[in-house]
Amino acid sequence: MVRRANLESYFQFHETFAENAIPSLPNIEFAFIDASHLFDLTLLEFVLVDKKLASGGVIGFHDLWMPSLRKVVNYILKNREYQIYSQKEISSDLKMPRPEEYFKKNFSRLISRLPKADRIFNPDLLTYIPPLPSLNMIEKIKYDNRDWREHNNF
Numbered sequence: 001m002v003r004r005a006n007l008e009s010y011f012q013f014h015e016t017f018a019e020n021a022i023p024s025l026p027n028i029e030f031a032f033i034d035a036s037h038l039f040d041l042t043l044l045e046f047v048l049v050d051k052k053l054a055s056g057g058v059i060g061f062h063d064l065w066m067p068s069l070r071k072v073v074n075y076i077l078k079n080r081e082y083q084i085y086s087q088k089e090i091s092s093d094l095k096m097p098r099p100e101e102y103f104k105k106n107f108s109r110l111i112s113r114l115p116k117a118d119r120i121f122n123p124d125l126l127t128y129i130p131p132l133p134s135l136n137m138i139e140k141i142k143y144d145n146r147d148w149r150e151h152n153n154f
Contacts, residue, residue, distance in 0.1 A: 022048040034062035085137035
């Protein structure tokens with residue numbers, strides 16, 4: 001698909017572990033985490049991505065029906081300066097809007113903010129989003145400046 005869209009010059013594939021690839025990437029404004037689905041490895045990917053992510057940047061998580069991934073997102077929301085994308089308040093058990101409702105309303109706005117979105121995405125995708133189960137985005141509010149003793153249960 002990358003080749004068909006003539007975007008090869010914008011694409012790099014790293015067939016390695018996240019801890020080997022992410023540190024060498026430039027700073028980013030968007031990341032999508034959908035890899036091992038294990039709590040510890042997903043949390044590791046988040047920590048590595050967070051170091052590269054600009055304030056106001058967005059991370060997408062897939063398969064939030066899995067308890068391990070919901071725990072990762074709960075940890076992030078309780079202990080880091082993140083919020084569910086376009087929501088000001090969340091509950092302690094991570095109650096989110098139905099994915100299809102959420103994405104019909106917000107996804108086209110999200111991807112249209114990405115550099116060269118009009119060259120990467122089909123124009124129909126920028127205006128209509130089919131239901132996407134188990135998918136949500138979180139937005140980085142500011143850089144991590146916690147005291148070393150801080151921890152909130154999740």
